[in-house]
Amino acid sequence: MMSKKIVIVGGGPAGTIVANLLAKKLKKEEASITVIDKTGRHVYEPGLLYVTLGDQDPKGIVKDEKDILNKKVKLIVDEATKIDTKKKMVEIRSGDRLDYDYLIIATGARLCPEEVPGLKEAAYHFYTVDEALKLKDALEKFDKGKIVIGVGGVPYKCPPAPAEIACFLDYKLRKRKTRDKVEIHYLSPLPRVFPIESIDPIVNEIFDKEGIKYTTFFNVESVDPERKEVRSLEGETIGYDLLILIPPHRGSKVVEDSGLGDRGGWVPTDRYTLKVKGYDEIYAIGDATDLPISKSGAAAHYEAKVVANNIASEIKGIESQDKYNGKVVCLCDAGNKAIYLNFDYDHPPKPTRPRWVYRLLKLTFNKLYWYTIAKARFL
Amino acid sequence: MSEEPKVDRLIDARNTFCPGPLMELIRAIREAKVGEVIGVLSSDTGSKRDIPLWTSKAGHKLIGIYEKAGYAEIVVQKMK
Ligand SMILES: Cc1cc2nc3c(=O)[nH]c(=O)nc-3n(C[C@H](O)[C@H](O)[C@H](O)COP(=O)(O)OP(=O)(O)OC[C@H]3O[C@@H](n4cnc5c(N)ncnc54)[C@H](O)[C@@H]3O)c2cc1C
Numbered sequence: 001m002m003s004k005k006i007v008i009v010g011g012g013p014a015g016t017i018v019a020n021l022l023a024k025k026l027k028k029e030e031a032s033i034t035v036i037d038k039t040g041r042h043v044y045e046p047g048l049l050y051v052t053l054g055d056q057d058p059k060g061i062v063k064d065e066k067d068i069l070n071k072k073v074k075l076i077v078d079e080a081t082k083i084d085t086k087k088k089m090v091e092i093r094s095g096d097r098l099d100y101d102y103l104i105i106a107t108g109a110r111l112c113p114e115e116v117p118g119l120k121e122a123a124y125h126f127y128t129v130d131e132a133l134k135l136k137d138a139l140e141k142f143d144k145g146k147i148v149i150g151v152g153g154v155p156y157k158c159p160p161a162p163a164e165i166a167c168f169l170d171y172k173l174r175k176r177k178t179r180d181k182v183e184i185h186y187l188s189p190l191p192r193v194f195p196i197e198s199i200d201p202i203v204n205e206i207f208d209k210e211g212i213k214y215t216t217f218f219n220v221e222s223v224d225p226e227r228k229e230v231r232s233l234e235g236e237t238i239g240y241d242l243l244i245l246i247p248p249h250r251g252s253k254v255v256e257d258s259g260l261g262d263r264g265g266w267v268p269t270d271r272y273t274l275k276v277k278g279y280d281e282i283y284a285i286g287d288a289t290d291l292p293i294s295k296s297g298a299a300a301h302y303e304a305k306v307v308a309n310n311i312a313s314e315i316k317g318i319e320s321q322d323k324y325n326g327k328v329v330c331l332c333d334a335g336n337k338a339i340y341l342n343f344d345y346d347h348p349p350k351p352t353r354p355r356w357v358y359r360l361l362k363l364t365f366n367k368l369y370w371y372t373i374a375k376a377r378f379l
Numbered sequence: 380m381s382e383e384p385k386v387d388r389l390i391d392a393r394n395t396f397c398p399g400p401l402m403e404l405i406r407a408i409r410e411a412k413v414g415e416v417i418g419v420l421s422s423d424t425g426s427k428r429d430i431p432l433w434t435s436k437a438g439h440k441l442i443g444i445y446e447k448a449g450y451a452e453i454v455v456q457k458m459k
Contacts, residue, residue, distance in 0.1 A: 154402045189405070190398050191429050217436045219405055233409065234437040263406075292399050 004031040004315050007090055007100040009080045009254065011037030011065045013374065014286025014300035015106035020376035021308035023070035030315050033073045036092060040065050040077035043129065044369055046297065046362075049161065049333065052126040052136050053168055056366075062129060068374050080107075083258040085279060102281050102311050105260070105267055107252030109157055109287040109295060115248040116152045118223030123245035126165065127157075138242060139169070143178045145241030148230060150187030152220050153248030155264075157287050157295035159195040160332040162186070162246060163203055170210045171335025184211075185238065187218040187230070195294075198348045199341060206334060206354070220245065249295075251288055266290035271345065272323040274307050283307045293345070294328050301373055302327045331362040338362050384442050384454055386418035387411070393422040393450050400426040401433055404455060408439065411457045416442065422450040430455070 006022060008015045019035050026033070047061030066075050076098075082091040083103070090098045111127055113120040124135040149166050166186045173179040186193060186207065193214050194203040207214055219233040223243065230245070231237050250256070251265025260267055260276065268277040269289040276282040285307055286300035293299055306324045313320030326345030331338050338358035343349040372378050390407055392400035400421035407417045419430065427444055430453050434441045442454040 154398075154405075189402070191401075191432055195398070197425065217433055233405065234433075 003029055004101040005099055006031050006033045006102045006104070006311065007098050008033070008035045008104040008106055009083070009090060010106035010108055010252070010286070010288070011035045011040070011042060011069075011075065012106060012108045012286060012300070013042075013297045014108070014288070014304055015104065016042060016065065016068055016374055017301055017376055017379075018104055018106065018285060018304035018308050019073045020068075020070045020374075021304060021379065022312060023072040024376060025308060025312035026315060028072065034076060034098060035065070035069060035073055036076045036078060036080050036090065036098070037065055038077070038079040040075070042068055042374070044366070044374075045127070045158070046369075047366055048126050048129065048132045049164060049168065050366070051129065051132045052139070052165065053172055054136055054140070058129050058133065063370060068370070070376075080254045081257070083254060083260060085258075085260070085282065088281070100281075103283070104307060105255065105276065105282065105284040105288050106286045106300075107255060107288045109249040110252055110265070111247040112250050113152070113247035116220055116222060116245070118225050119152055119220075119245055119247060122223045122225035122228075123152075123243045123247075125244060125246050126161075127246060135244065142182070142242055143176075144181035146183040146185060146239065147242045147244065148185045148187060148238060148240035149244045150218065150220060150230070151189060151246040154189055155295060156246050156249050159294050160330065162244075163194055164332050164334065165244065166212050167203075167206055167210070167334035170212055183213065185240075186212055186214040187220070187232075187238065188214060188216045189219045191216050196341070196343075196349055198351055199339065202339060202351055202354065249287075255288065262290055264290075271326065273310070273321075274303055274324055283311070291326075293326050294330065296328055296330060298329045299327070301379075305379060331358055331365070333359055333362050383445055383452070384416060386454060387415040389418045389420070391420045392426075393420050398425075398429065399423070400453075401429050404430060404453075405433070408437070408455070408457050413457055413459060416454060416456045418452050418454045420447075420450055420452050426453060427451055 044061040050056035078092040126132040192200040194200040255261040267284040269284045285303040287295040306322045309322045330341040337354035341349040392403045440456040445452040
């Protein structure tokens with residue numbers, strides 16, 4: 001049997017977990033596994049919330065990708081610039097080309113602050129380590145005025161994150177005893193504060209109880225840095241002293257440049273097989289897909305399991321048709337308590353009360369991630 | 380049943396969950412010219428409540444909701 005070439009573009013949670021699972025399932029003679037990642041660094045993004053609030057050293061949430069990948073996986077630190085589906089080949093910035101028998105697109109989402117006029121100059125966010133540190137400094141100095149929190153566009157990864165930081169900030173400001181001098185105002189593009197309808201009443205209750213103001217149906221159109229105002233498509237204007245606005249997201253440039261994306265640059269993906277629509281040997285997982293589920297590390301992890309099983313079985317000549325059922329698990333931390341959510345394509349999450357044990361679970365998971373999930377142990 | 384209006388752009392958002400269809404409509408409204416008519420196909424029942432709510436808040440015109448087999452076509456005109 002000829003050894004198969006598996007190429008994975010992107011070394012975030014999706015690409016890393018699928019690579020490590022494949023390495024465990026397949027012998028060297030059966031397949032070679034290569035990950036192409038443009039940074040060579042792996043960021044545990046859920047930790048960014050804690051970096052922003054001063055509870056986490058940024059060093060603890062970034063590791064070298066080569067230390068996480070199974071020794072059987074080859075890592076190329078470079079940018080994939082073109083995917084040629086006819087020649088079954090990926091081109092990288094250095095000019096090298098890699099042939100594949102199986103391709104897995106795990107390129108995640110790209111932040112595009114330039115899509116909202118004024119956002120780049122005026123707004124803070126916490127979706128990268130550098131930006132989280134800038135926001136941390138600004139928040140430490142902020143002791144009175146109005147903090148406005150929102151999103152620059154939809155979809156964005158980790159849909160609960162902006163509401164989480166609103167609750168977390170409320171909690172921190174109370175501890176600092178400056179909450180009475182700070183107004184927190186939350187902007188939601190939707191008709192409710194929380195993206196998931198069944199959980200909205202619980203979050204709404206927290207917002208009302210803690211005095212977090214909110215405006216719904218606020219789809220950000222532009223920011224005016226001079227007047228310190230955000231404007232919405234719906235025609236409203238809201239002033240701020242400190243603005244936290246998650247930049248709009250698009251799919252990766254290589255996806256767009258290779259003609260593999262939809263209008264947002266997301267890869268059209270079969271929701272069960274995770275094959276890229278129209279191809280039998282190309283898969284997409286993680287934030288890169290157009291699937292109608294939360295862009296989350298949890299989804300990436302469950303998707304990676306399905307794809308690794310199906311590719312390994314096919315190479316071994318075993319019948320296997322694992323299907324992804326849309327499963328996402330999520331712990332939303334509100335500062336002193338957390339909410340646990342578990343849902344899939346057919347079952348929206350059941351409302352649960354916020355509890356401190358869920359928070360403990362989240363903090364424990366934040367530490368265990370590197371040794372369990374990322375390394376594909378105990379999966 | 381009343382005659383269905385002609386749309387300038389039709390978005391098929393069937394099999395995406397709420398708020399998917401609403402967000403697709405918002406994106407299309409951003410891109411459309413004033414006066415253009417946009418139809419959204421949605422199989423999510425929440426859309427029939429949320430899209431009219433949004434349309435009135437944003438100052439556009441709801442032309443109608445047309446029931447089909449297993450989904451609805453919601454038609455909106457961009458007014459400003
Ligand atoms: C603040 C915050 C909190 C979050 N909290 C949670 C949480 O509590 N739970 C949860 O499940 N999820 C959470 N998430 C979401 C989670 O982090 C992402 O969904 C997850 O990282 C997606 O993994 P991915 O591998 O698909 O994409 P990414 O992590 O974005 O990885 C993509 C990788 O591909 C690389 N890449 C892209 N293009 C190319 C190219 N052309 N060539 C080479 N390499 C390329 C990138 O450099 C990157 O390393 C959170 C996210 C944020 C920002």
